[in-house]
Amino acid sequence: MTATVPRPGTKGSLRRRLWRLAETVTTPVLPGDYLDLVAPLRAGADLRGRIVDVRPETPDAATVLIQPGRSWRGHLPGQYVRLGVDVDGVRQWRAYSVTSPPGRRTDPISVTVKAIPDGVVSNHLVRRVRPGTIVQLDQACGDFVLPEPVPTRVLFLTAGSGITPVAGMLRSGALAGSDVVLVHSAPTAADVVFGAELRQLADRGVIRLVERHTTVEGLLDVAELDSLVPDHLERQTWACGPVGLLDAAEEHWSSRGCAERLHTERFRPTVITTGEGGTVTFTRSSVTVEAAGATPLLDAGENAGVLMPSGCRMGICFGCVLPLRQGAVRDLRNGQLTTALPGDGVRVQTCVSAAAGRCELEI
Amino acid sequence: MTVIQKKADNPIAHLSAEDIETLGKELDAIRQRVIDSRGERDAAYIRKIISTQRKLEVSSRVVLLFSLFPPAWIVGTAGLAVAKILENMEMGHNILHGQWDWMRDPKIHSTSWEWDHATPAEQWKQSHNELHHRYTNVVGKDNDLGYGIMRVDEDQPWHPAYLGQPFYNFVNACFFEYGVAAYDLDLGKNLKDGRHKNPEFRAKLRAAGRKVRRQVLKDYLIHPLLSGPSFFHTMAATFTANLIRNLWSHSVIMCGHFPEGVETFAKTSIEGETRGEWYLRQMLGSANISGSRLLHIMTGNLSYQIEHHLFPDLPSNRYQEIAPEVRALFDRYGLKYTTGSMPRQVFSAWKKVFRLALPNPRRSDTSSTDDRPTPTLATVGA
Numbered sequence: 001m002t003a004t005v006p007r008p009g010t011k012g013s014l015r016r017r018l019w020r021l022a023e024t025v026t027t028p029v030l031p032g033d034y035l036d037l038v039a040p041l042r043a044g045a046d047l048r049g050r051i052v053d054v055r056p057e058t059p060d061a062a063t064v065l066i067q068p069g070r071s072w073r074g075h076l077p078g079q080y081v082r083l084g085v086d087v088d089g090v091r092q093w094r095a096y097s098v099t100s101p102p103g104r105r106t107d108p109i110s111v112t113v114k115a116i117p118d119g120v121v122s123n124h125l126v127r128r129v130r131p132g133t134i135v136q137l138d139q140a141c142g143d144f145v146l147p148e149p150v151p152t153r154v155l156f157l158t159a160g161s162g163i164t165p166v167a168g169m170l171r172s173g174a175l176a177g178s179d180v181v182l183v184h185s186a187p188t189a190a191d192v193v194f195g196a197e198l199r200q201l202a203d204r205g206v207i208r209l210v211e212r213h214t215t216v217e218g219l220l221d222v223a224e225l226d227s228l229v230p231d232h233l234e235r236q237t238w239a240c241g242p243v244g245l246l247d248a249a250e251e252h253w254s255s256r257g258c259a260e261r262l263h264t265e266r267f268r269p270t271v272i273t274t275g276e277g278g279t280v281t282f283t284r285s286s287v288t289v290e291a292a293g294a295t296p297l298l299d300a301g302e303n304a305g306v307l308m309p310s311g312c313r314m315g316i317c318f319g320c321v322l323p324l325r326q327g328a329v330r331d332l333r334n335g336q337l338t339t340a341l342p343g344d345g346v347r348v349q350t351c352v353s354a355a356a357g358r359c360e361l362e363i
Numbered sequence: 364m365t366v367i368q369k370k371a372d373n374p375i376a377h378l379s380a381e382d383i384e385t386l387g388k389e390l391d392a393i394r395q396r397v398i399d400s401r402g403e404r405d406a407a408y409i410r411k412i413i414s415t416q417r418k419l420e421v422s423s424r425v426v427l428l429f430s431l432f433p434p435a436w437i438v439g440t441a442g443l444a445v446a447k448i449l450e451n452m453e454m455g456h457n458i459l460h461g462q463w464d465w466m467r468d469p470k471i472h473s474t475s476w477e478w479d480h481a482t483p484a485e486q487w488k489q490s491h492n493e494l495h496h497r498y499t500n501v502v503g504k505d506n507d508l509g510y511g512i513m514r515v516d517e518d519q520p521w522h523p524a525y526l527g528q529p530f531y532n533f534v535n536a537c538f539f540e541y542g543v544a545a546y547d548l549d550l551g552k553n554l555k556d557g558r559h560k561n562p563e564f565r566a567k568l569r570a571a572g573r574k575v576r577r578q579v580l581k582d583y584l585i586h587p588l589l590s591g592p593s594f595f596h597t598m599a600a601t602f603t604a605n606l607i608r609n610l611w612s613h614s615v616i617m618c619g620h621f622p623e624g625v626e627t628f629a630k631t632s633i634e635g636e637t638r639g640e641w642y643l644r645q646m647l648g649s650a651n652i653s654g655s656r657l658l659h660i661m662t663g664n665l666s667y668q669i670e671h672h673l674f675p676d677l678p679s680n681r682y683q684e685i686a687p688e689v690r691a692l693f694d695r696y697g698l699k700y701t702t703g704s705m706p707r708q709v710f711s712a713w714k715k716v717f718r719l720a721l722p723n724p725r726r727s728d729t730s731s732t733d734d735r736p737t738p739t740l741a742t743v744g745a
Contacts, residue, residue, distance in 0.1 A: 024585050025424075027577045028477035033470070034421060037414050089406030091467040314641075316675050317492035318461035318473045334395055345467055347474060 040134055043070035047137045049083075051129060052108055061114040061161070061193050062126040063099065068137055074105050075140030077172035078165040078238070078265075081111065082343060084136030087124045091136070093344050094121045095267070097164035098140060099194075101171040112193060114161040138343075144238065144265035146174055151236040154178050155229060157249060159185035159220070159241030163193050165265055166240065170201065181229050185212040185220050185241070220245070222252040233258045240265040274328045274337060278355040282306045282363050283325060291355045296332065297322075298350040306363060308350060315352035324348045327359025366502055366518045367626040367647065374626065374647065377697055386696055387639030393688055394674050397681050398465075406466050408680045412453050412660075413471070420446035424586060430596035443604035445661075448611050450479045452663025457679045459488050464676075482544035483574045486567055490547045496675050500620060500627045500648035507620065508627065510535070510546050514719045516627050521722040528720045532713075539609035544571050611661070614709050615652070619668040621712035622650045624701040645672040646693065651686075651702035658705065659683060669700065 022031040032045060040048050049066035056062050066083075075081065080095045096111035115126040144165050154175060156166045163184055169175065170182075186192040192211060202209035210228055212220050222245070225232045233256055239249045246264045253262040276293030280300055285307070291300035298320050301308040311319025315333060324340045324347065331338070332352050340346035350361070367373060378386075423442030430436040455478030457463070463471045477484050490506075498504035502518050509515040512535065513528045535542040545551070548571055553564050582601040590597040626647040633644070652658070652666035659666045667682035670689055677685075693700040703711070 021585070024577070025581055025589070027581050028479055028574075034417055037417055086403075086406065086466070086468075088402040089404075089466050090402075311489065311493035312497040314497065316496050317488065318459075318464065318676070319488060319493050321461070321464070321474050333391075334398070336398075345469055347464065347467075347472070349461075 041067065041069035045069055045071065047071045047139065049109075049135050049137045051131050051133045051135060053131055054125070054129060056126075057112060057193050058114075058191050058195075060126065060191075061112060063110050063112045064125055064129070065100075065108045065110045066135065066137070067108045068105075070106075072105055072109075072137070073139050074102055075109065075168075076145045077102060077169040077174060078145040079140040079142040079168075080144075080165065081109070081140045082138040083111065083121075084138075085121055085124060085129070086135075087120050091345070092121045093136075093341075097168060097265075099164050099167045099171070101168065101173065112161070112164045112167070114193065142265070144240065144263065145169075147236075150174050150178055152178050153231070153235045154180045155232050155235040155237040156180070156182045156184075157225075157237060157239040157241070157245070158182065159245050161193060161267070162239075162241030162245075162265070163198075164240075166238065167194050167197075169238075170198075170207070180207040181210065181232075181235070182207050183210040183212065183220070183225070183228060185214050185245070187215045188213050222248040225252070233261065236261050236263070238263045238265070240267070274330075274339070274357045276356065278327070278357040278359060280355050281358075281360045283360050284363055293330070293354055293356070294332070295354055296351050297329065297348070297353050297355065297359075297361060300355070301350065301361070301363070308363065310351060313351045315349055318349060320350045321347050322350055323362040325360040325362050327355070328357040329353040329359055330356040366516070366629045367632075369518070369629075374699060375643065378643075382696065383639040383643055384637065385639075386692065387637070387642050389692055390642050390673055390689075391638075393685055394677065397674070397677050397685060401465060401678065401681075405678045405680060406463075406468075409454075409458075409463050409466075409471060409678070412449065416446055416449040416454060420450070427586070427593070427597050427600050428590045429593060430590060430600050431593040436596055436600055440600040440603050440607075443601065444607035444611075447479055447604055447608040448661055451608060451612055452615070452665065453660055453679060454478070454663075455480060455484075456663050456665070459484055460492060461676045462678050479578070480543070481540040481571070481575050481578055482547045483570050486547040486571065487543065490549075492675070496672065498633070499645055499672060500625070501630060501633055501644075502627050503630050504633075506546070506549075510542065511551060513716060515621050515715055517719070517723050518627065518629075519719075521719075525720050529713075529717050532716050536610050536613035537606060539613040540605070541575075544575065547571070614705070615662045615665050617712040618652050618705065618708040619649060619665060621715055622701065622703065622708045623711045623715065624699060625650050642673060643698075645669070646698060648672065649701070650708060651700070652705050652708055653702050654705060656683075666705075669702075 019031065026034060035042060036045060039045070041050060047069050049068045051064055052067050053065040054062050055065070075098045078097070080097045082093055082095045084091050084093045096113060098109050099112045100108070100110040113122050113125045115122045146169055158166050166182065182198065184192065184198070189195060189211065192198065198207070198209055201207045214220070229235070233253070237253070239246055239262060243266065246266055249262060250259070250264065253259050277291055277295070279288060280291045280297060281288045282301055282304070287301075287304045287306050289300055289304045291297065298308050298310055298313065309320050309322070311317035323345070324338065326340050326342050328337055328339045329348050330336070330353065332354055337356055338346060338348060338353070367375070419442055423439045423446055426435050426442065427439035430439055455476065458471055458476045459473050459478070461473040464473050469475055473488070480487070495505055495507045500508065502508060502516055509519065512531050514521060514525045548564070548567055553559055553561070558564055582605065583598055586601060587594045587597040628644055628648070636644070646669060649668040649672040651669050652662060654666060664679035664682045665671060667686055670682040670686055671679070673689065690700050
């Protein structure tokens with residue numbers, strides 16, 4: 001365990017020595033494994049957070065307030081954080097934009113989650129999770145952030161939960177002296193996340209707000225910006241929302257020769273195409289093969305010369321378990337699908353799993 | 364027991380090949396029902412066990428810092444023994460089986476877990492999960508049948524060295540964790556065959572050496588040193604706790620496959636074995652222990668050895684729940700569900716260790732069986 005921050009001088013080395021002594025007592029586990037029982041948010045622990053409150057925003061969105069652990073390094077407005085949430089006992093990782101303004105590192109942060117149909121994690125966070133729950137965190141990341149110095153004229157083009165990174169920027173106060181226009185789409189006025197807050201900002205003249213309620217007015221055609229925001233091409237623009245909107249925006253800005261003024265953030269929904277068999281990549285061995293839907297990944301790897309770990313070859317010994325970096329596999333015993341995205345930390349038994357679409361195994 | 368195929372009354376003679384496959388499908392369905400309902404409750408169970416075990420271990424070790432005082436010695440030793448048993452049985456054994464991998468928690472995962480035991484998790488997983496669970500009770504394939512030092516089946520050839528096996532078994536019970544480590548290394552065979560220079564064996568030996576060193580240092584040097592004036596008392600306490608843990612786990616494990624009523628199988632019987640036949644072998648090759656909820660937890664639910672062998676990767680807290688369904692299947696298919704109280708099963712296993720220390724009694728019906736063709740499990744009913 002090297003997670004303790006080493007300090008210069010004798011104090012640091014004494015601390016390190018004490019820690020090493022503690023390791024000899026707690027072996028085979030780490031002192032941290034014991035400390036986690038009483039202080040999961042302490043400095044030096046794996047980064048976690050405790051949910052302190054869940055506040056409804058709209059009928060299907062809620063803001064989750066999280067007290068991050070002491071290792072939290074803070075965030076920039078517009079960045080996202082990956083959350084590891086246990087749903088039905090299974091750890092699921094998802095990325096959400098931080099909607100709270102940067103504060104002291106000991107302040108709670110917030111993410112705002114919109115429940116999507118069949119969304120395992122989003123529905124859990126919006127409707128089921130209780131204050132006090134511990135979640136896993138990663139440090140904030142993402143380059144959907146405001147530059148320094150902040151541009152004087154800004155356009156935000158958002159739809160649905162795409163408002164969340166922009167909310168973080170607006171709340172940070174960094175845009176105080178700028179001319180800001182926000183064009184936001186949502187099905188109805190009631191579905192606008194942070195609706196009241198945005199309208200208040202508009203009333204106070206802090207931003208110009210253009211709301212588009214798509215159930216009555218239809219989807220926004222990006223060309224409409226010519227009349228809605230005539231100077232939009234001269235503004236530095238940040239766009240976040242569904243793929244259709246972002247593709248149209250990129251097309252629009254580049255056809256007008258202003259692509260460099262458009263910055264987009266794409267939330268990648270968990271869409272893994274599944275099928276029978278697929279292309280399997282063994283990442284560290286740099287081997288890629290086509291595998292049939294009935295061929296165990298173990299056989300596919302071995303046939304391609306990959307040094308696969310193996311054991312009973314019947315699904316009982318767990319000697320062949322490897323990380324599934326991304327993609328989809330099917331359990332040959334019961335047909336159950338397992339999908340993974342990078343960072344999900346999913347491991348599969350290669351002897352009883354077959355490719356169910358493209359997949360990457362770490363070996 | 365005796366290899367099932369040589370028995371006068373073959374316990375599976377009444378089952379057709381179709382029966383066995385239907386039985387397999389019914390067991391698959393039980394497994395699927397558990398998988399479909401795995402969730403928060405199960406995750407909470409294992410986390411509760413881990414948290415309880417760790418708190419118990421820490422508090423027992425703190426109490427032992429004052430082991431000079433007899434009450435502290437007794438309380439600390441008892442607590443540490445229970446903590447070590449929980450750690451090995453309900454946590455280590457089951458987590459290393461991958462029973463909790465589905466939670467995707469990297470801290471409670473078969474690929475990352477290490478346990479309070481002389482043998483490294485990686486080596487134990489190979490000899491136990493891969494060999495014992497795959498070749499359960501196949502004479503000549505499953506080394507758990509007597510661990511290579513004892514004769515626990517009539518079909519294992521007798522040798523005068525086996526006369527001492529009650530003694531070996533007792534010594535093995537006292538130092539069980541080291542016995543297991545040597546067994547996982549296949550130490551006897553590797554040394555005898557001059558394979559000790561094999562790089563793979565040497566790497567495993569070094570890994571085991573490192574593990575043993577860390578374990579010994581913790582229990583017999585660092586913890587006693589931290590106890591100051593109680594140095595020797597703490598050392599005696601950790602030795603006693605390890606002894607209790609060893610005797611307990613050895614007894615539980617003897618009850619799994621050695622008691623009377625458990626069947627064994629010939630090497631040839633598993634050639635071309637189907638899923639249904641594999642299940643059937645697990646059913647007949649294992650024995651349960653009946654008792655209270657506390658006993659089940661302290662045995663790591665290996666008291667449900669039959670359920671565990673059928674579904675080694677299902678969460679241990681579910682074995683108790685599916686046991687009635689599994690037992691009903693035994694009844695419906697006319698099979699014997701071997702179970703008994705712990706004292707009874709331990710006695711039965713020890714009795715066998717004593718009995719088979721001697722050669723088989725000469726009986727015409729058993730000595731002639733080798734000459735006639737024997738039905739194998741794979742061909743029963745065909």
